[in-house]
Amino acid sequence: MKQARKPGRTPGNGRRLLALSLAALVVAGAAAVPGQAEAAAQIRLYLDGQALASEAPPYIVPQANVTMVPLRVVSEGLGASVGWSAKERRADIAMSGSAISLVMGQSYAIVNGARVKLDASVQMKQNRTMVPLRFVGEQLGLGVAWSSADRTVKLTSPGEGPAPGPGATPSPSPGPGATPAPSPSPGPSATPAPTPGTPPGQVVPGPGAPAKLRGTWVSTVYNLDWPSAASAKSRDSAKQKLEFTQLLDELQEMGMNAVFVQVRPAGDALYPTLLSPWSAFLTGKQGLAADYDPLAFMIDEAHRRGMELHAWFNPFRAASTADTAQLDPGSIVRQHPEWIVNAGGKLYVNPGIPAARQAIIDSIAEVAARYDVDGIHLDDYFYPSGSAFDDEGTYKLYSAGSLLSKGDWRRANINAFVEELDRAVHAAKPTVRFGISPFGVWRNQSTDPAGSETKAGVTAYDSMYADVRLWVQKGWLDYVAPQIYWSFAHPTVPYGKVADWWQRTVRGTGVELYVGHSPYKLGTTEAGWQSSAEIVRQLDYNQLAGSVTGELFFSAKDLRRNPLGIADALRSYYAGAE
Template sequence: MTSPTKIITRVGAAALAAATLTACIPAIGENGAQEAVPPGATGECPAVKAPGDSAHRQLRAMWIATVGGADWPKPGDRGSKERQQASFRRLLDTAKAMNLNAVVVQIRPNSDAFYDSPYEPWSQWITGKAGKDPGYDVLGFMLAEAHKRNLEFHAWFNPYRISRQADLNKLPADSPARRHPEWVRKYGTGLWYDPGVPQVRELATNAVMDVVRKYDIDAVHFDDYFYPYPEGGRYPDQATYKAYGNGKSLAEWRRGNVDSLVRTLSQKIHQAKPWVRFGISPFGVWRNRTSDPAGSDTRALQSYDDQYADTRKWVKEGWVDYITPQLYWSMNDPRASYTTLVRWWSDQVEDTGVQLTIGQAAYRVGTDAAWRDPAELSRHLTFNKRYPQVRGDVYFSASSLAANTRGFAQKLRDDHYRRPAIPPVAKGADGRAPTPVGDVSATAEGGGKGVRVQWRPSQGSTAYAVYRVAGRKPACAPVDAGALIATVRGGGVIDPGARRGQTYTYYVTALDRTHRESAPARGATVTGG
């Protein structure tokens, strides 16, 4: 496996420099360390509008899987906090080098926790021993490092999976599964909570809401594990169905159980913190058209029938803020082509307000004939441009992006991610955008080191967008969204891409937690030294 640092080398010095634009001034914190620009302060340009929405706005993310040490922490990092943390930072640096703007991190992989939970034991994937305290706040560390790089942190939970092995006695004594074996079902090679048990749904809800209330996460994320994928034989929930079925068919009852969890969590998350989003990344096929006229022209497993996950309903009801179907097929796969499914999902989100992002199979590059060409994923993103409903992409997974098999990640960056991007404004965001920043200045660092751009942070802001235009431009002018060079938390950046002798005008806007953007402040012009 290629080291996560290798892709940084491959994307080149300019890319690395752009990815590591450093904050010059600390961001405003809860301790009020820095005075913010109040409304009506000098520096505003009243007649200039905010950039607004455009195709340049995209969510760009990667999954960081923790179960089994898939991405992090690797087995060799479990004995050392320092080594473990350094490995995580390298993954985040890979994300920044790729000009991504979010990470989706698995923090509850197996009814366990990457944080001090009152409900479940510490995860075995941190130290190698389930229930062992790693000696630091793992989630707090990950969250702080992501936000330091202005990467959104989507906390990824698995609601029902307990263990990939089937011996209940191998779990920690304080595991809810050990304390309540009546909630547990053996299926396939592992252990699962029964979604039909009301206390199971309550446990999953409590685990999620504990994190929502305690941590400054940006989103709650579920993947495709609801009722388990079929592994032969019937899922053993006959007794639960008899107790709670209430005359419904088995399939209808099972879907109702999953719906109940999704609906309840959506309500509770938004009541607790309206800016925290709720997103789900389901299996890519809802139903085949042969089963339902509303389905896609595909011949694949169906989440509706095989996992009892009515993913289309969740979109239509608005229970999710974003949906990220895992479209892990090539452009021309005869069973379920990527193009067919992008069209189908684009139709489903139309007029719902739910944002569509696509789960991309970075792990498949180079695995077989259909994925031998490293340009396959680049073609996916080119095709997405035909459908404005598609608002970004999420890659499975971090290790695959870092490995850069056959140069596919380099090609993605060269073809589509040369500049950073701001995520779309979150579904349901209301209210006013932040106050514009004040006192924008630009100073040549000398010696070809770039330009230092600084500003005074504004009230209600979480991050800032920096735009660079060649030449001397008016101080008050609208900005082109395609001129974005950085998004940061703090009061300044150093732009290493500025060339000696070239004159530039810099504009800065303020962004809040939901990515609403202020108008640009008065710009600053400088000649690179």
């Protein structure tokens, strides 16, 4: 889920700093593993054409031909949040809008809940945890190329173009891209060329009025968007407040009039409550209280600027770590271990237990009642899609006499949760808007005639047990905000087909349609994301449809770093919007 630039930096400098950091971690990684083959010592590094001196080069896994770097420097050099579980031999990395888990000896990584094949996974060398260079590089949107002629590794910053020097061939570590494709083998696809004569950041006015709500997700988990990890570690509330006001000012300048802030990222809270412990992403340690009320502060600052603030909850993620020793005694994991399922090394609240669902509903309804939020917002954390979920005992206990298959029973659990949460939120505050941002594809038409003309490998209905179409039909939502994170050029899940399906689904229901867009993909190798014109074209498509009333962007850091001029394009596109 690309590191946000600090306020005051130009986008180009921010990208170059990230690239320099990656280069530094490569050098550090090499130094950390002495005694590699002599051939490895001859590898040279280049950053945007500039030679990087190194007394000790990175090392290559001979069998897989993959360059490895230390996990620790990924954290210190790039500002990513990392973790290492010695018991499970698992490395966790969170950055650039992605949450990645790599297990030693495992041939795949888990990226945002989906399996992605690896040529080499995490390794331990002289008590240092090592991870693949290309995998990390592609999370940042950097180009990584290997030249066998002169044994060089070339790193290219986004927007810098190919580095000068000898012709390069693809790097020896052809790992996965930043975001797994929804289809196992989407195949090649042509990328539409930008409009001739239109420089980056300059757009042709759209065909109609921009969406009335223009929002950005602000991720707090792993300190991805806010607050900074440094401010959390030092418990510097003044720094956190300054960071948030600068974030609001930058987003508003781009035309945004709403923020969707993650206030319960992992069974914790960014506000004082007796129902959940304080978040470690705020104070450095779960349960350690802040010296101010962050949610109240954020609401005040947003409203002062005429912006909306929606409180974003991850409903069933129980913790950000499986190490219970790091969790506060008030954590739901320690209070109710019988409610918790470990799936793929991550802890979830079991949606099949009615009391567990009610506890989450109570936590969310409390915020609606106590705070002047404009909306209550959930993402797609229902049942995990990429890992086995051991709820057989719960299924037998609570489905007795229902004759439901496990899949239908799981969907019934989530349906009950959504219906009851809708009722609780509006009982607490009738004027607050309640909405959910599901995975972009409900079902494929090949599986269900009511589905979309897509061939997605993951669907909300079948993989996460989220029957979003039913929720819309029943009116349990005020709006739905599907994450349509594919380009028009995608071969199996094209933007137009998915957007059309959602427009038909909400028609006549009274449920508003907000569309989730993915600026974090700009500059990656996935089809269609080599120009910011892709997102502009999507916004035009929304306007022409006439049924899209909101546009959301994931996430704040990706807009602020301005990949391929997207911030400039949005500033131009939304100029004059109310």
